[in-house]
Structures are given as structure tokens and as C-alpha cells.
Amino acid sequence: MKNLKNWIFMVVMIFTSLSALSQNQITGSVFDGSLNSALPGASIVVKGTTDGTSSDLTGKFSVNTAATSGQLEISFIGYGTKTMPFTITAGKSLNLGRVVLTEDGNLLGDIVIMGVADVAKDRKTPVAVSTIKAAEIQEKLGSQEFPEILNTTPSVFATKGGGGYGDSKINIRGFDQKNIAVMINGMPINDMEGGTVYWSNWSGLADVTSAMQVQRGLGSSKLAISSVGGTINVLTRTSDAKEGAIISTSVGNDNYFKASASYSTGLLENGLSASVLLSETFGNGFVDGTKFEGTNYYIGLGYKSKNDKHNFQFTFTGAAQWHDQRSSSSSINEYLQYGTDGKPNLRYNADSGYLNGEEYSWKRNYYNKPVASLNWDYKINDIMKLSTVFYGSWGRGGGTGAIGKINGASGERSAMLRDANGDVRFDDIVAWNQGANIKDFGANKVPTNGEFINSVNNGLSRRASINSHDWYGAVLNLNTKLSDNFTWDIGLDARTYKGYHHQTMNDFLGATGYIDNSNKNIAGDVYIYQTYSAKPSFNPFESMSGREKIAYDNDGEVNWIGGFTQLEYSKDNLTAFIQGAVSNQSFRRLDYFNYDQANPKPNEPNYITDWKDIIGGNIKGGLNYNINEYHNVFANAGYYSKQPYMSGGVYLNNRNDLNPELKNEKILGFELGYGLRTEKFNANVNLYRTTWKDRILRSSRGEFPDPVIEDKKIFGFANMFGVEQVHMGAELDFVYHATDWATINGSFSYGDWKYKGNVTATYLDDQENKPILQQTPSGELKPFENTLYLDGLKVGDAPQTSMNIGATVRVAKGLKFDGNFRYNDRYYANISPENFSKEDHKGSLRLPAFGLLDAGVSYRMEVGKEKQNAFTMRLNVNNVLDRVYIAESRTNNILLTAEEFSAKVDKQGKPTGQNKTYNENYNTYLADGFYKGIDKTNEVYFGVGRTWNFTMRFEF
Secondary structure (H helix, E strand, C coil), X not given: CCCCCCCCCCCCCCCCCCCCCCCEEXXXXXXXXXXXXXXXXXXXXXXXCCCEEECCCCCEEEEEECCCEEEEEEECCCECCEEEEEECCCCCXXXXXXXXXXXXXXXXXXXXXXXXXXCCCCCCCCCEEEEEEHHHHHHHCCCCCHHHHHCCXXXXXXXXXXXXXXXXXXXXXXXXXXXXXEEECCEECCCCCCCCCCHHHHCCHHHHEEEEEEEECCCCCCCCCCCCCEEEEEEECXXXXXXXXXXXXXXXXCCEEEEEEEEECCCCCCCXXXXXXXXXXXXXXXXXXXXXXXEEEEEEEEEECCCCCEEEEEEEEEEEEEEECCCCCCEHHHHHHCCECCECCCCCCCCEEEECCEEEECCEEEEECCEEEEEEEEEEECCEEEEEEEEEEEEEEEEEEEEEEECCEECCCCHHHECCCCCECHHHHHHHHCCCCCCCCCCCCCCECCECCECCCCEEEEEEEEXXXXXXXXXXXXXXXXXXXXXXXXXXXXXXXXXXXXXEEEECCCCCCEEECCCCCCCCCEEECCCCCCCCCCCCCCCCCCCCCEEEEEEEEEEEEEEEEEEEEEECCEEXXXXXXXXEEEEEEEECCCCCCCCCCCCCCCCECCCEEEEEEEEEEEXXXXXXXXXXXXXXXXXXXXXXXXECCCECCCCCCECCCCCCEEEEEEEEEEEEXXXXXXXXXXXXXXXXXXXXXXXXXXXXXCCCCCCCEEEEEEEEEEEEEEEEEEEEEEEEEEXXXXXXXXXXXXXXXXXXXXXXXXXXXXXXXXXXXXXXXXXXXXXXXXXXXXXXXXXXXXXXXXXXXXXXXXXXXXEEEEEEEEEEEEEECCCCHHHCCCCCCCCCCEECCEEEEEEEEEEEEEECCCCCEEEEEEEEEECCCCCCCEEEECCCCCCCCHHHHHHHHHHHCCCCHHHHHHHCCHHHHHHHCEECCEECCCEEEECCCCEEEEEXXXXX
């Protein structure tokens, strides 16, 4: 009985194995030819047999076989497969030594992936694709956000958002992450109500990822998913890697610290395997008031039958975390106001301050979203295989913010509530809530029934907006080889989701409670005295009932059932496919606050809506032709009929009113590609065009005059239908193995992303979702409508030109340096379509171009008697030159005319930090109202300055 190593940090299970059979043994080590580092998890198979294994964490492998001669196939994601002939004396061992694999361009090699993940294969799958290997993620990610590792990929742009831990965003070909399908081992993880991806919930992915593949455009996924801009496939580790352990620790700027440990049993002789990982991360954050702490956990259990017919992999992973945020994009004026020597304060955070001497923020996100999945691969016979994944996800948590006012001043935007350094005056807020006289706060707080109790208009508190869910799903795919040339797939995609949305109180900030009257089912005021923690619960099944809720309380339910099929043809140098999918989404909304459940009104929706069914689907096809061993070309096309999201599309303004103009969005995509493969130089060129029609957009318009009651204002929002975007572009990426010690890589992308056509916006009041009326000159009342002149407007939120050049230089055994410079230009601010109601508008705001340099150095040393272990050190420095740049702009303010300036002054009224420029005269505005050519009233996020991270890693 073989003794196993002790678990690291925690014991999950102890497996026993049968005695090893007397067989021939082949050993060796698998290494990356360019990085000079081990490749853990490489596949080693004796060709024509079921004998095989995977390399361990140091790249070593040992495979037993009854064969005395044959060929050994060694492959790894992103590398070319190496076939090695062998001859061995019966009962003996053969050591192949160091086996070096060469990177296979930016694409995946032709290897089998466990589960239902649709993984593109080099010179076979006709899509534009880039792959990031585990070794590169481990080395270069450092303390960056997980999506930021993709920033060197063509047409991909990732930012840190406000700078909070896990608040990053990603954009592909000009489409935001709501329209990018993110998959983990074949499971879709975009929120089923709104399509969003909260990367803070997946902050531990980097620890367990074996490869990450980005398919730009409609991609090769057979599911009817929202891959308008692209698909991100994350492939996590499996439990059957060779036995081994890893201990790693990292430190970085602003007290960043991370420690992790993992252990794998490897595949035991009885077919069982197990793997565990635990990591802890905390720090202060580069931005002021963005402290964070996260715990990542991973458990993998596996079983592989001896006849290789069945392979089960169970995983349970999550990342319980909390992090303070910067959610308010401040004006450039404020960054300059709180900076020094005319330079903006990149760390400034309008949401944070100090309470009792400790950092405190209005904004905190806290969440725990464990995901359990069971993958089963069943080899029915030589021509048929069934791949399935059953999964469940249980999200618990939410985000905090300010609620209430102090003499009309709200907590998250008012300059009155900040001190000379821009910090929120939390100590003064607590004192005022308790009846104290605070300078600049105006009249003192008046007690209610003898208590200093807060309400929505009297006193400031911190509330928590809960966004929890239960999610279950399954994907089944049956693959059949119809002939030597044809392969057919057919499958099922089923999901059910329920989201829980309400607000609770988190901190009364010195008051004794809170008064709420939002629930129409309870007469009079409701006194709230219970607060709830803003830290994640490790109980994924925590009940949402029994809580004291305020403001709103509703559930969203989404059911999804879909079918898909694909026919693939492959012969000699030609590969072609056609695939189709259809899905039905069913939506239902339950609102417990806005509707009288006991006495429903005749003309008002019930508190539980009927199910709304919407059918969508897609059809895609493509072909790849390998001209010879060096050149290949491909083309693909696809059409999507995409259902709108529940939030922002199916129901209006967070109520049970069904959108009367409900229709599917239409996406049509075309793509051409060329690939070059030589011994030293690999390159890819892609051309694409994507049209996106019938988009549904909604945004706030503000106040409208009541046509009947004089001096009364109606608050409304714009409901826009038929918005169209056209995204065209070209992409290039390459890898050049210049010498045995130097590799150069680069990419270039040029996009032309515009809105097409003008649309009509209908304005609805935000209370009843009814059209806002206006009085015509003849006295007739008609719905308020407005033409929005969007035609030709540039799509914002990502650079339309980007370039990247990098190099890796190996100066000695185990020692290498790498650097990368990326440049972004033609970057436009995010626009609010309702601001373009005049034909002579000034267009989209172009932000200043910027270039960033990242660099790193690694040293790897093999240790142990037989060099079986490895010790690695890595230093990453991001934004080496400490460049100051605008990472994104929420507003689109361009040079104002004198008339527009006067209107702004009249509208803004009392001076605040947000509109400081508008409190000067027009000449002063022209002379001092701009920063690098940008109106200083624009509300932006600056990118972070220079950051660093140092990691030590021991593999044994």
C-alpha cells in the first residue's frame, strides 16, 4: 500500500490503491521550449492503447504499459503534439529525459478536453482565437485582476473599473462583458437576469486554471449563448494530475499579501483521484479606501474506470470575499483638487473616509458564490461518446451604499459631507445622527418619538443591496462519428435560476434605527432595528426569508431549455462545420413591496407575473483549409436571435410591467482569417464585421414638466428601441522564436465601431411606467417622444486602435526577463444616447491615447536529490513608467458654447466639487477648464500608477 503525502493545510480524504502490476515503465519530464519551465498536466498516451498519464507539477511523468515498442504522444494545451518512438525491454524502465514542447502559435493543439467545453483547435476550428497557458497566468498575473491577463490579446481591453478588488471589466471588439459569453469547463456563468460577470466572485480562478481561451466573434460554442463579442473559455485543473503539492506566497504594493497551498493525489491505481487548494488574499488596494480580503477554495474528486469508458470529475470551488469599492467616478476637477503640483490624485476615492480612526466606505461588495459541477465522460463505443456536466451555484451577498439625507444632502455625491482632503466625514455624520450640532450641516436632527432614528429624508445610514441567487443546470452532448469524415453532435442545455433582491440595513451610523414605508402591504411606518453584516457568509444555502427588509423586495426567475446540434466534416486539409441551436427562456417576476397582495388593484399587475416565454437561437458555419503545412485560411458566418435580458429588457423600471416593445436582438457576423506556421514564426490575421440590431436601451432623462399641474415635475426615463451598432475591424497577432534564448510576440487591432441610424425614444414616468405627456401648441396631450441622432456616433468604452509588443529573454538556466508595451488610441468615452437629442451634437468624446510598459523577471531552480522539486521566484512590475492616463469616462462632455455654459450654471446651482468649473465665468472655463484637452467636468476613472508583486513558489 503506497503512502501518500500529508495534505497541505487541510485533509480532504485518504485514498488507498492496489498494488502496482508488473509492467514496463516509461518516465521523463515535459517542458515549455520557450519559457524553459515545467508543463504540469501534460497528456502522455501510448498511441493505440488506453495506457496514459499526466505530468505532475514539476513536469515529470511515469506511464506503465504492456507494450515493448510503439509511439508515445505527448501534448499540452497551446503546444504542438510530440510523438516519440520507444523500444523497451520487458519488465524494464525507459527514461526519455527532458521532452520539450513548442508553443503552437496562439491556438490550442488537437487534444481531448474533459467535459463539454467547446475548445478551438489549431488549423482546424475556423474562428479567431487566442490561448493563455497556466504557466503564463501564474507568472504574469501577479496582483492584477484575472481578466487583465488578456490585455495583450487583439481587440481585448480590460480595466480595473473603480479599482476595487475584483471590480475589473473586459471588452472584446467593442462589446462589453454582458455580451461576452464566459464559460468555465463548459458551464455558462453570465448572470441569467442581466448577463453581467462579477469577477470578484471568481477571484480564485487564476489559482485553478489550466488554460484560458478567448474566441473572438461568435465563436465555436454550440450553445445558444450571448457571444456577440466573443467567448472566454476557462478550463480548470482536473484531480487526476500526478501527485504533488505547491506552496506559494506573494507580496506587493499597498500591503498586498497572498498565500496558497495545494495538493493532488494523482490518479491512483483504483481509479480515484483528489485535489485540494486553499488560498488567502488581503491588502489595502492602490485606491484609497479599497481594502479587501478573499478566501479561495477548491476541491476536486475524480474517478476513471480501468477500461477508460467512464471518467468522472467533481469540483467544488468558490471565493468568499469582501472589498471596499470606488463606485463613484469623480470629475477630473476633483482628482486635481485633491492632488498636488497640478497632478491628479490617482488614489482619490469619493466614497471613503474615516470612522473612529479606521477606514470606512459607503461602498463595500461582499459575496460568496460556490460552484459545484460533476463532469462525466462516457465512451459508449469506438464511435460514440457522451459528455455531460451537471452544476449548481449558490450566490449569497450584495453591496452597500448610502441611504438617506442630511438637510437635503445625499451621502455619495455631496461635497458638504467631505472634508478638505475629500474624505467623507463619517464621524460628523454619526454625531449629527445622534443630535449634535455639526458645522456646515445645517439644522440639527430632530428626534422621532424620542429616538434619534434615521429615514430616507432624515439622517444617513449604510444599507446593503442583496443580490443572491440559486442556479442549477446541465449540459449534455452526444458525439457520434458517422464516418471517417463526418462527426455529428447533438445536445441539451437546461438551466433554472432564481434571484433574490432586497435591501437591508447594515449600519445606522449612530442612530438607533431606521424608518421605512416602502412596503405597500404594511400600513404606516415600519421601524427597523436589525442590521446585517457586510461580510460574506460561508453558508451557500443561507435563507433569504425572515429578514427586516427596506426599499424593495423582489425575486426574478429565469428558466432556460435549449437544444443544439453540429455536423463537422474533416478530410485531408479541409475542415467544415455547421451548427444550430434554439432556446426558450421563461421569465417571471415576484414583487412583494410594490403591489398590494391582499387587495390587488383591477388595472395593476399582480405581485406575481405570468411566465413570459421568448424563443431565440442561432445558426453558424465555417470552414478551414490548410493550404500546406505553413498556410491556412478560414471563414465563418453566423446569425443570432438573442433574447433580451430580464433586467433592462423584459420588465420596465424594476416593476412587473411587461415591456410593450419586447423583441429579440439580431446579430449577424462574418469573419475571414489567415494563419502562418513556420518553425520560428507564427502569425494570424483576421477580418470581421458584426451588426447588432434591435438593441433595447434604457437610461434616465431626469425631470419633465407636468402638462396639467403647474410647477409640478415628473421624473422619467428614456425607453429606446431599434438601436443598431456595426463593428468592423482587422487583427494581427504573431510569435517569433528569434533564437533559442529570445522570443518576440506582438499584436495589432484596428476597429471601426459605430452606431447606425437614428432612433425614437419614448419617455415614461418612473413610478407607473406610463408615457409622459406633453401639451402641443393646439392644446392636445401627446406622449413625449424625441429623436436621438446616433447615426455615425463612435461606440465608446474601449480603444478602437491597440498595439502590443513584447519579448522574453532567457539569460541563463532558469533565469529570464520579459517585458511588454501596449498602446491604446481612438478611445471614446461611454455615451448616454439620450444626450444626443439634437442633430448638431458634437459626437463622441475622444480620450487621450496612452501607452503602458509592464516587465518581469523569473528564476526557477530545480532542487532535491533527483531534481524532482522546483523553487521559483517572480517579480512583476506593471505600469513601469508610472504613466497617468484616463482608463474610462462615464460622461461625454465636450467644449461648451457660451449658451450651453450658462444653462449648466443655471442648472447646477450651488457650487460643489463635481461641477466646480461651472462656477467660474465662461472665459475662465475656456482658459482653465480642460485637462489634456478633456473638459474637466467629465467623470472618469484614472488608471492605477506603478504597482509591483513578488511571488515565491515551491513545487514538490
